[in-house]
Amino acid sequence: MPSFFVKYKFHFLLILIGLLWISLFDFMTQMSSQGVMHSDSFNYQESAKNLYVFYRGHNYRPILMAAISGIPYLFGGSDESIFTFGFYVNLVCWLATSLLLFDILKKTIKPKNAFLFSLLYFFTVGNTAHVFHLLTETIYIFMFVLAFYFLLKYYEKHRFLWLSLALSVFVLSMLIKPGSKFLAIVFVVCFIKIIFKNYKSKASWFLYGSLFLVFIQCAGMKYQFGDFTVSxxxxxxxxxxxxxxxxxxxxxxxxxxxxxxxxxxxxxxxxxxxxxxxxxxxxxxxxxxxxxxxxxxxSDVIENTKSGNSCLYECKNLRRVNQSFFDVSKNVLFAITKWQNRLFTLVALLLSAYFLFNNYRKERVYFFMAFFITYIILLSGISCGQGDRFHLVTFPFMIVLLAKFLSERKQLKPFFEPLQK
Known part of the structure; x- marks a missing residue:
């Protein structure tokens, strides 16, 4: 048992720090007491109720997000319980993302450095704020980090099972956020030859299952609303x-x-x-x-790059703590979200350009991460007024690319301790 804790000491430490940080964050912002829901949150609650209570789909929100968030309805839960349950789902995904991120990072750098870079994900304040809201971002980030973890495993082990799992998660992501459909198509097309070579493999059923769920979603939309579409x-x-x-x-x-x-x-x-x-x-x-x-x-891309977290901006001092302490905490954290958004988006774009041009034929997992970042930031231009909500999805991958980039700089090797392969 002691060897088990020694082996996974960084994992346990990440969970402990994550729980301490989110408790401190809640103390400073009173986020769990706000009762103010993001406007989209009611759509997600409505879609969950449609699925579990009325046995029908939702015109905007796909079934996978509804299936996850609506589980309390199976046990007679109220509408309010959906929002409470959403917090715990987000918390688990938020913590799990940090663990996956750590395992991805330590493929490139020493575990101590991987641990420090993983902490950077925790202290991305916008991501922390979203844990308290019934929104897709926390689950969506977890899914893509998981998918890239599987993809990295595929490039290491060269087993189709890992590729099938990765592509399955990419495909299922469009049932969380429909904007992923073009991204999922690109990833499937990139590996289409390998898929055809292994179409009889048992591992292929993971991919077939995810595609079938997408078909169910589209067929349901056709039956209920008239078009064969995800959303x-x-x-x-x-x-x-x-x-x-x-x-x-x-x-x-x-x-x-x-x-x-x-x-x-x-x-x-x-x-x-x-x-x-x-x-x-x-x-x-x-x-x-x-x-x-x-x-x-x-204008939309610029706004999505420079804005702070809207969930933080709306917080009020409901617990009647010292007003000046609350105002300072809220304003400082909100300012951090603005500057993290600006800095991380800029770094993400620069790193993406570097890895898109340099990793097309080598270590392609980093090329695909760069493509994902570019896709999300470019896609953000269709909407505005969402704060840092769009771009913070890319930040975990910015962290991975940053660690990879620094580990390759010869002048930084004495300080950075790259992993010797």
């Missing part, structure tokens, strides 16, 4: 955010997420019509307003 969320997202901002720029108006007649209009239509309205609007804007559409896109 309808892309239509109102485009129309109410980047499309609306482009029109505001055209007519010299200030864009407002709250008072947005275009958003009100598209949500007043049925889901199937939303898709048609958004598609037609996109075609027209490409024809007659493409410059302003481009300006809106870059």
């Amino acid at each position: 309808y969320i892309d239509a109102p997202t485009y129309y109410g955010y980047i499309g609306s901002k482009a029109m505001c720029i055209k007519y010299g108006k200030e864009y407002s997420q709250i008072n947005n007649p275009r958003a009100d209009y598209i949500f007043s239509n049925e889901s199937k019509n939303q898709k048609i309205i958004a598609a037609e609007d996109f075609k027209k804007q490409l024809q007659f307003n493409k410059i302003n559409l481009l300006k809106a896109y870059f």
